[in-house]
Amino acid sequence: MFDSLGFEWRVALRFLREGRMQTLLIVVGVAAGVAVVTYISALISGLQRNTLEKTLGAQPHVTLSAPDDAVLPPAAPASGSAAMLQTQPRAQRPRSIVNWQALVPVLEAMPAVSAVSPMVAGAGLALRGEASRSIALVGVELERYDRIVGLRGKVSEGEARLGPGDAILGRDLASDLGVRVGDRVAVVVAGPGGSVSDSARVTALVDLGVRELNRRTVIVPLRAAQSLVGLPGGATNLDLTLADVWSAAALSEELARRYPYKVESWQQLNAQLVSALNAQSVSTALIRGVVMIVVVLGIASVLVVSVVQKRREIGILRAMGATQGQVLRVFLLQGAMVGAAGSLLGVLLAVALIWAFTTFVRGSDGLPLFSITLAPDLALRIALLATACGVLAAVAPARRAAALDPAQAIRL
Amino acid sequence: MNARAPLIELDGVRKRYNVGRPNEAEVLHGISLALHAGEFAALIGPSGSGKSTLLNIIGLLETMTEGRYRIQGEEVSGLDDAGLTLKRRAALGFVFQFHHLLPAFSALENVTLPALMREGRVSRVQREHAREVLAAMGLEGAMHKRPGELSGGMQQRVAIARALVMRPPLVLADEPTGNLDRHSSDEVFALMRRMHAELGTSFLIVTHDPRLAERCDRIVELVDGRIERDAARTP
Numbered sequence: 001m002f003d004s005l006g007f008e009w010r011v012a013l014r015f016l017r018e019g020r021m022q023t024l025l026i027v028v029g030v031a032a033g034v035a036v037v038t039y040i041s042a043l044i045s046g047l048q049r050n051t052l053e054k055t056l057g058a059q060p061h062v063t064l065s066a067p068d069d070a071v072l073p074p075a076a077p078a079s080g081s082a083a084m085l086q087t088q089p090r091a092q093r094p095r096s097i098v099n100w101q102a103l104v105p106v107l108e109a110m111p112a113v114s115a116v117s118p119m120v121a122g123a124g125l126a127l128r129g130e131a132s133r134s135i136a137l138v139g140v141e142l143e144r145y146d147r148i149v150g151l152r153g154k155v156s157e158g159e160a161r162l163g164p165g166d167a168i169l170g171r172d173l174a175s176d177l178g179v180r181v182g183d184r185v186a187v188v189v190a191g192p193g194g195s196v197s198d199s200a201r202v203t204a205l206v207d208l209g210v211r212e213l214n215r216r217t218v219i220v221p222l223r224a225a226q227s228l229v230g231l232p233g234g235a236t237n238l239d240l241t242l243a244d245v246w247s248a249a250a251l252s253e254e255l256a257r258r259y260p261y262k263v264e265s266w267q268q269l270n271a272q273l274v275s276a277l278n279a280q281s282v283s284t285a286l287i288r289g290v291v292m293i294v295v296v297l298g299i300a301s302v303l304v305v306s307v308v309q310k311r312r313e314i315g316i317l318r319a320m321g322a323t324q325g326q327v328l329r330v331f332l333l334q335g336a337m338v339g340a341a342g343s344l345l346g347v348l349l350a351v352a353l354i355w356a357f358t359t360f361v362r363g364s365d366g367l368p369l370f371s372i373t374l375a376p377d378l379a380l381r382i383a384l385l386a387t388a389c390g391v392l393a394a395v396a397p398a399r400r401a402a403a404l405d406p407a408q409a410i411r412l
Numbered sequence: 413m414n415a416r417a418p419l420i421e422l423d424g425v426r427k428r429y430n431v432g433r434p435n436e437a438e439v440l441h442g443i444s445l446a447l448h449a450g451e452f453a454a455l456i457g458p459s460g461s462g463k464s465t466l467l468n469i470i471g472l473l474e475t476m477t478e479g480r481y482r483i484q485g486e487e488v489s490g491l492d493d494a495g496l497t498l499k500r501r502a503a504l505g506f507v508f509q510f511h512h513l514l515p516a517f518s519a520l521e522n523v524t525l526p527a528l529m530r531e532g533r534v535s536r537v538q539r540e541h542a543r544e545v546l547a548a549m550g551l552e553g554a555m556h557k558r559p560g561e562l563s564g565g566m567q568q569r570v571a572i573a574r575a576l577v578m579r580p581p582l583v584l585a586d587e588p589t590g591n592l593d594r595h596s597s598d599e600v601f602a603l604m605r606r607m608h609a610e611l612g613t614s615f616l617i618v619t620h621d622p623r624l625a626e627r628c629d630r631i632v633e634l635v636d637g638r639i640e641r642d643a644a645r646t647p
Contacts, residue, residue, distance in 0.1 A: 006532040006533070007525075007528045007529045007532055010528065014514075014516040014517060015516065017516065018515065018516040312512065313514050313515075315512075316508075316512045316513075316514065317514075317525075317529070318473075318497070319471065319473060319500070319506050320501075320506065320525065320526055320529060320574075321497055321498070321500050321501030321526065321529055321530070322497070322529055323493075323494055323497045323498075324493055324494070324497070325494075326529065405474075406473050407468045407473040407474045410473070410508060410512065
């Protein structure tokens with residue numbers, strides 16, 4: 001079988017086998033580098049995915065709402081005269097998106113959009129006996145809203161149902177009010193024409209993943225919220241979920257250009273989170289880069305030493321008729337083999353590290369902190385990159401070997 | 413002198429080192445030499461006379477500074493590195509003083525290396541031929557041993573087998589017995605003579621040993637970079 005391998009493969013393999021300890025050390029070095037890069041990539045990717053899931057699990061990717069009320073500028077003063085103006089910003093009242101019913105199917109038809117849900121949002125109070133809590137009132141159509149935030153998956157008690165007179169409460173709010181599933185709770189919303197109140201039966205308690213939301217959220221049917229907020233037939237927001245969360249910024253820009261509404265992406269609403277994710281990504285890329293440079297330098301240094309050690313053999317091969325190209329390829333192949341072997345070992349090591357992390361590192365609740373998986377394409381990309389680095393590292397030593405003067409090399 | 417076209421022909425070959433520098437030195441001063449197919453010649457001379465330099469030029473391992481050099485009628489002075497390498501492959505075999513086998517390869521693998529180098533694989537026929545050549549060298553039992561496991565004489569016999577396996581018309585041997593005891597030295601020399609007789613391969617042997625030189629058919633003596641004597645052996 002060995003005879004079918006080309007001259008370069010065979011000589012490269014033998015050279016590596018001959019310097020066994022040297023080869024072993026550099027393969028282990030490459031493996032360590034690849035393991036670090038793979039593990040960190042998987043860890044950061046898992047952490048970011050987990051953070052995004054937690055953040056976006058309770059909010060839409062893009063929100064359309066009516067534009068803010070603005071003070072109209074006064075007429076320009078006559079030429080030659082000056083006017084001193086002080087403008088008081090207008091108080092924002094609940095307003096509906098104009099013609100939202102016609103807009104929903106248009107948005108749903110967009111390829112990037114996977115779900116659209118109309119919502120009436122307002123502020124109010126929830127009352128139960130002597131207890132009262134300020135609330136964020138959310139009026140939705142349950143089926144649509146479920147596709148935005150996966151509400152049914154967040155039910156901690158009861159069954160998610162939003163018939164007329166039903167309500168779903170955040171878990172902590174129910175606890176504050178002393179409410180259980182099946183109890184009634186009063187909801188009061190103050191408006192310009194006085195307070196409007198309604199009574200609702202609690203069908204389910206939900207854990208939205210964020211304590212503040214759990215302490216304030218009351219979800220009622222869309223129609224009930226329209227009555228409470230004073231927007232009959234209206235919707236204050238249209239919530240959108242996208243197939244690709246990272247396309248939200250671009251889509252919101254496009255929608256803002258197309259429609260006279262206020263359009264906000266989750267990135268705009270979570271600018272700090274996005275900055276943190278970007279900082280993580282940049283840091284990961286830097287670590288990857290530095291580790292790969294170390295890998296390249298490690299392989300290169302070993303091969304440079306190998307070229308010096310094997311000068312005589314190179315001279316003999318050249319005297320026997322090996323071309324400069326053949327000698328060059330012998331050393332490039334050594335770099336590739338070291339890179340490939342190190343990559344394979346490194347990926348296996350990374351799998352072991354990931355297994356150790358998910359098995360032994362637990363949160364205070366005894367559950368894994370977050371899930372890390374090594375995507376096959378990520379492992380393959382890193383392995384190919386490390387192999388390419390091996391070849392790159394071998395370029396200088398290989399050129400040096402190929403350029404050796406055979407007569408001088410033999411004399412040494 | 414042989415009337416046939418020479419196998420190699422040097423005409424006014426000069427070799428200078430450090431050209432254009434203050435320490436420029438000429439080590440070969442206009443060497444003219446022809447070697448015909450089937451010759452068995454010795455190249456002798458004191459240390460520093462330029463024997464190894466001349467052998468390296470003939471072996472296309474070094475380039476000459478001036479002059480003309482033809483191998484099998486082809487002028488080689490204009491060839492680039494790739495051209496010289498191919499010519500070296502096709503026409504020349506080498507035997508060095510310090511055996512110069514590849515330590516990571518067995519005796520048989522060292523002998524099959526030239527075929528592997530040329531074709532990227534070793535055919536069964538080539539492998540059998542390599543076995544035969546090694547057997548002819550008396551190395552049947554040592555084919556799978558690494559050079560480090562062989563005696564100096566055995567290593568040199570492997571090196572001769574490697575030089576001959578592709579049947580080059582000319583083998584250049586640089587002090588092939590210089591590192592061997594008298595007994596091994598005689599054995600190796602006898603082997604080269606036998607291969608010359610059986611295969612018709614030409615040999616040019618650089619040696620310090622007058623005893624061996626006297627057993628060659630022709631002696632070329634180099635002194636201070638010039639041919640001092642070029643004579644057929646007197647029977």
